Amino acid sequence: MASKKTTSGNRLNVGWQYGIDVDKNSKRVQCKFCQKIISGGIYRFKHHVACTQKDVEPCQQVPEDVKKIILNVLVKNQEASEKKRKAFQCIGKDKDNDEGNEITSVDKGKRVASGSGSTQTTINQLLKKDLRE
Numbered sequence: 144m145a146s147k148k149t150t151s152g153n154r155l156n157v158g159w160q161y162g163i164d165v166d167k168n169s170k171r172v173q174c175k176f177c178q179k180i181i182s183g184g185i186y187r188f189k190h191h192v193a194c195t196q197k198d199v200e201p202c203q204q205v206p207e208d209v210k211k212i213i214l215n216v217l218v219k220n221q222e223a224s225e226k227k228r229k230a231f232q233c234i235g236k237d238k239d240n241d242e243g244n245e246i247t248s249v250d251k252g253k254r255v256a257s258g259s260g261s262t263q264t265t266i267n268q269l270l271k272k273d274l275r276e
Contacts, residue, residue, distance in 0.1 A: 157216050158189040161209060176204040189213050 162172040165180055172188040173180045179200070181188045187199045193214040194201035202210075 156185050158185040158192070158213065161192055161205075161213070162188050174202055174205075176206075176209075177202050189217055193217055 158172070161175050162181075162185070163175065165171040165173050169184055171180050171182050172185060174188070174191060176192070179191070179202070181191050181199060183199070187197075190197045191199045191202050192205050193210055194205065195214070195217065
């Protein structure tokens with residue numbers, strides 16, 4: 144959602160309720176509870192407040208209710224990311240199964256996304272897969 148970007152003029156992210164933008168560029172956030180400055184933006188700052196210890200020192204003075212709120216937000220964001228990733232994988236598999244796609248000589252040798260996310264499959268590899276089946 145474009146409206147939830149954490150640009151310096153847009154403060155819709157829940158993390159900004161508990162942090163102060165130090166440099167006015169969203170890269171360094173000062174914690175309102177312990178006054179520490181966290182580098183890396185609002186994402187890392189939320190991990191600081193939620194005390195997840197994910198690449199950042201946990202806040203020692205955050206109230207338990209705030210910690211739970213931010214942790215809940217982080218979990219929901221993680222679930223949404225995984226859901227999107229799975230949807231894109233399904234879309235990639237559907238494209239691989241389409242029989243109506245024609246390959247032109249311009250396309251030969253170019254790499255296309257396989258849907259796995261880790262490596263790309265060449266068109267030649269896809270064609271060999273179809274021949275084997």
